[in-house]
């Protein structure tokens with residue numbers, strides 16, 4: 001089976017974990033500090049922070065931005081659920097706007113229309129590994145004094161006008177979940193230039209603690225362990241090689257699929273790079289996606305649908321007043337996308353197998 005994702009773990013990672021195990025310091029300690037500095041250095045920000053998931057990172061970012069009850073946060077209906085749930089966890093209201101059909105990222109023109117006096121933050125996602133329209137979003141945020149949050153969970157290493165994902169907003173969030181481009185099983189990170197945010201997040205990830213047994217408010221246990229940080233530090237050293245392999249595979253998939261009728265292959269805007277967390281095609285000829293997925297699996301080609309539904313259709317979001325039909329582009333895209341294996345473990349011969357299976361499957365779908 002050519003799986004849709006596969007973590008790549010070398011001797012560097014296992015040695016680093018063993019070293020932490022032998023050190024006796026297993027929880028948040030020097031390896032976490034090393035990872036935080038490495039993230040800041042890699043992304044080109046002043047500060048890096050480690051947390052125990054991407055979801056925790058987004059939650060902590062919203063807390064640092066001062067998002068709370070009565071505030072509105074504008075975001076996309078086409079992402080993983082963890083982009084939006086932390087908005088609700090802070091007691092704020094997510095305000096969704098539709099996406100751009102070619103990049104699948106939030107449409108800045110619609111963001112502009114959705115601003116109200118209650119808008120406190122915008123969360124834009126660098127979906128599949130391609131940065132959102134950050135200059136346009138920055139202009140809107142500056143005009144209305146709104147905090148910009150980058151969900152860069154899928155975009156480590158991607159560039160926008162020469163700047164790295166993680167440095168494109170006021171605060172950025174990464175996931176180190178097992179399937180992500182840089183991973184440690186479960187984990188997360190934040191990058192920012194804002195020292196006040198750093199202070200707020202350090203307290204929030206540790207029960208709201210500001211000095212030994214002094215708690216300034218509600219907080220969580222969102223700490224990463226040194227065991228996990230040790231893996232992520234080694235992974236981050238390899239990220240550019242991982243990205244190059246993903247980009248090479250994506251180019252080969254493009255080559256193999258570009259003349260196939262009634263599909264759309266990924267497009268990359270001129271001023272940015274795509275790190276292909278997912279290589280996602282769209283079936284635009286009304287083909288039966290479920291049948292194609294079954295066919296691919298029968299040929300040992302893994303695939304995935306990211307994401308099958310708009311976030312506004314899930315009950316806890318829909319009850320805010322959203323209905324099917326509210327976001328036609330996101331809905332159309334959600335019902336037609338299909339992601340194919342692109343990770344660094346995919347070989348040239350795997351690419352041949354994948355493209356041949358897609359073409360054969362589409363002829364029957």
Ligand SMILES: *Cc1c(COP(=O)(O)O)cnc(C)c1O
Pocket residue numbers: 053054055056079080082083125151153154174175176177186187188
């Ligand atoms: C993975 C992911 C998250 C959540 O990260 P976890 O580490 O799984 O909590 C959030 N947003 C996006 C876009 C993601 O891909």
